Amino acid sequence: xxxxxxxxxxxxxxxxxxxxxxxxxxxxxxxxxxxxxxxxxxxxxxxxxxxxxxxxxxxxxxxxxxxxxxxxxxxxxxxxxxxxxxxxxxxxxxxxxxxxxxxxxxxxxxxxxxxxxxxxxxxxxxxxxxxxxxxxxxxxxxxxxxxxxxxxxxxxxxxxxxxxxxxxxxxxx
Numbered sequence: 001x002x003x004x005x006x007x008x009x010x011x012x013x014x015x016x017x018x019x020x021x022x023x024x025x026x027x028x029x030x031x032x033x034x035x036x037x038x039x040x041x042x043x044x045x046x047x048x049x050x051x052x053x054x055x056x057x058x059x060x061x062x063x064x065x066x067x068x069x070x071x072x073x074x075x076x077x078x079x080x081x082x083x084x085x086x087x088x089x090x091x092x093x094x095x096x097x098x099x100x101x102x103x104x105x106x107x108x109x110x111x112x113x114x115x116x117x118x119x120x121x122x123x124x125x126x127x128x129x130x131x132x133x134x135x136x137x138x139x140x141x142x143x144x145x146x147x148x149x150x151x152x153x154x155x156x157x158x159x160x161x162x163x164x165x166x167x168x169x170x171x172x173x
Contacts (some may be wrong), residue, residue: 061150062143071138079131086127090120 055076059069097113105113136144 010124012141060150062146064139068138072135075131075134075138079127081109082127083124083131086120086124090117093117093120 055069055073058064058072064072093113093116097110100109100113107158136147139147
């Protein structure tokens with residue numbers, strides 16, 4: 001396994017993948033709910049967290065032109081099928097790994113299954129990076145900078161929330 005793949009796998013494990021070029025959402029408010037690990041609720045009639053909603057939010061936050069919105073929508077639509085195939089592959093690998101664990105496999109078999117799962121995660125991650133790169137090419141320099149600023153703010157907010165949660169959890173012990 002080359003160094004780049006190892007870095008990607010390590011970033012997956014650390015939860016620092018950088019996924020979500022379209023994820024410029026504000027932090028969740030009370031009353032939000034989760035569906036399959038992703039925040040999903042209606043906002044102006046559309047499912048929040050859906051690509052259509054994400055593109056509209058991105059259009060507002062980054063002041064995208066109509067042409068840019070169309071290009072980004074086409075990129076997202078084009079990537080949907082491959083994203084689904086890659087997700088299904090990863091899910092199947094994870095299920096095979098869990099099933100094998102119940103049967104107490106050999107170390108060799110377990111490593112083989114773990115590599116397949118890790119490789120499928122890397123494939124999905126690389127696909128997301130490719131889509132993100134395509135979207136970034138549609139943006140102006142100023143829009144790219146604004147997108148990075150929004151991400152940094154969101155990351156800081158969630159780190160602050162995580163720290164607050166850790167403190168409240170530790171104080172209860």
